[in-house]
Amino acid sequence: MTKKKWLLIPLVLVLILVSFYCYQAIQFQNKFLDKTMIGNTDVSKLTKEEAKTKLNELVDAEVYRVLDNGEVFKEIPKKELGMEYDIDKTVNNAMSKQNSWLWFMSYIQAPEKEDLEAKGINKESLNKIMDSVNKELEAFNKNRKQTKNASVEQKDGKFQIIPEVQGDSIDTKKFISAAAKSIEKGESDIELTKFIEKPTILATDDNLKKELDNINKVAEINASYSINGQEVKIPKDKMASWVIFEDGKLNLKQDEVKKYVEELGATYNTSTNPSKFKSTKRGEVSVPAGALSWTIATDTEVAQLTEQILKGEDFSGRVPAFQGSGTPASSLIGNSYIEVDLQNQHMWYYKDGQVALETPVITGKPSTPTPPGVFYVWNKKRNEILRGEDYASPVDYWMPIDWTGVGIHDSPWQNDGAYGGNSFQTVGSHGCINTPPSVCAKLFDMIEVGVPVVVF
Template sequence: MKRKSLLLVPLIMVLVIVSIYSYFAITYQNKFLPNTKIGQIDVSQLSRKQAEKKLKDNIHENEFVILDNDKTWKAIPKQQLGITFDVNKTVSDTIAKQNPWLWFMNYVNQPKNVPIVMTDYNKDELTKQSNALKTALTNFNKERTPTKNAKIEMKDGSFQITDEVAGNSIDVNKFISAFESHVKEGKGSINLESYVQKPTVLATDTQLKKELADINKLTEVNATYLINGQKVAIPKETIASWLTTNDKGDVTLNQDLVKEYVTQLGQQYNTSTNPTKFNSTKRGEVSVPAGSYSWTIATDSETEQLTKLILSGKGFTDRVPAYQGSATPESALLSNTYIEVDLQAQHMWYYKDGKVALDTDIISGKPSTPTPSGVFYVWNKKRNETLRGEDYASPVDYWMPIDWTGVGIHDSPWQNANAYGGTSYTTVGSHGCINTPPDVCAKLFNMIDVGVPVVIF
């Protein structure tokens, strides 16, 4: 008898435990399990109706929380985002998903937080909050260490790889995008630490090392122009200052800096804007203004071509820059064959291969219509032309135009043979042309070729 009594005790205990367990399992069919929160609102042990009422009474306090290391950095009332909720659906779905037969597990687990089902949000308010967050995070980042990728920099006269910096600044754009997605998906929080910027290029990056090798090769490129018959070398440090990489990591040149260099090259050497030094027959070295015989470096074209040549790694020697004009930068503007017109001496010389082949007195333009100074060239030769102006029409046998305004060299049979030279130009001067004795002009016409430079000063 005593033995039977002892066996009943464990059986009774089992029955009690099963009864208690079953009671709570049945109870939680229509009640929320312990440690249950919906939208941060505790609904533990509440029935459906009780939970619905509590949620509706407190939903205005529901917040979207932005965490920094699991601590609240900013909380935005969801009402400010224009969010509306479906409380009934949330309660029904949550109860349907909970397992009442495992009710005891909720006593030992961390509290479970279920988001409230969102039905809509205000787009304008979300945009407003996003903009405010951008400003706040930008200021927030000022107190943090910015993340930096490893990159190639000039240090101590050479290119080197600078190590990456693993900072703790927030990727603002990435965070804002995630924030808006979280709101639209009805989530209740987001952690800033998930959006800390991380270096994407490390100092050990194979591509970065290759770029460094490529750059170092290009810093040794030799590049020498031939301008006005003189060698003009681009300093290697200048080329080094142009080197950079594009978004794909390819080595390229900073186009603004290359164009700036080519522009400066033109400003220094263009004969279309700079005067030309000339050793005259009677007055020694003189400075002659630019004229129709000149050239200009074609900045855009040369910038493009120079970039390609440098990046090829081959460099160049005695390159003539891309240009436009009637002359070429390849050689000095004036060689040893040219026509010299000294307006002060009222005299003209034709030099052929460095020797005087012809010289004569002339009559230049009168003071009111002076002959222009400059480096010009005979761009045509014509016989039996009539030169016309507003108040004249002068037939000539030999016509050699030198600029684009109607100035040229021609015979002048209407002039007195003794008038050439001296100061006659002040009274019987031309409209700008160079009046030449007819017999001399005929000789000059037959001696020169089209394209011969004409230096007037």
């Protein structure tokens, strides 16, 4: 064989290859490349018309797949969503994207999948199915490792940063939102692992470190109340146990703070607790709660105390939020008050700790006794008529001390020698404190509205 003939062989081979390449390129100008997928349907080597026919036949079998690391977690028939597709547009778009001159690339790498173009979707059906998927994912997450943010917690007696935890649980809220949009676009699947929850607060977060400093400040503050003239310290270990760090914020356990404030009220509220009183003749006595009292306003105090503590600064002399006629800011009775000793049938008026006036009195008879308690003169009136079911008594001086009609007044109908002793048992009042007229006039002028009245 001559040299020329040998040279013709490669040329012929090249011509054959070029011819085959061109033939294939021309063929794929009107047909889909190998491994071409539209939705979940293989349209390889089909013409546009053939692909449209096949898709129209199989469209009811189309499913939307939820994948977990490539494996099918759930399949949702698209017809259950009431979806309609624009097959013509989908096929034309897919054909326009392929390059027939690169037909050989489909044997190396499959062409990018084309999703069916959706015309519309039934929103009600979509929402119903998404609710169902959400419930399945919530159950699915229970068996997976939960992602946790870095946090500040009390451990081994001190607060420290606990590192974040990267789990493999799914952020269901983000997934459901993305899946709904994906379905509306006509896509065929979605991958769960793209929605694994990620910690948003890391142990290296500067704000977390600052909060740790703030927490330690809060846990170490010195704090106390001033209640009825007494200092009431809040235990440091108790305050430290209230501190929490949640969602990137320093706060206090509100239920624990409320429990403490309620205990404070149970111990000190003068509306429910008796008051210790140093009497003139009988030493220290216990006087029941009366009209002059206060109660800690629990919810308001919880909010205000929380705000105060979170400042991270020492405080003392705090007066709790309260409601009532008295105030916890100072001693309920103080140094100026009226003392009524029922046992001794005697009354004193102390002004700045000194006796300014005293007198024997007549209090309620056994059937209508004068109630004991810490009261106060809430009004002063002249020339009143005191009325009851079986009486109407005019008086010159009237000083009510509670809300049931009990008060201090002059009693001109009583004999001068009747005041004091045991006369209350026979000529006693309906509950009021009968006072000699001349003494009552002096007392009326000496006192101010608001003066405490201690009856025991």
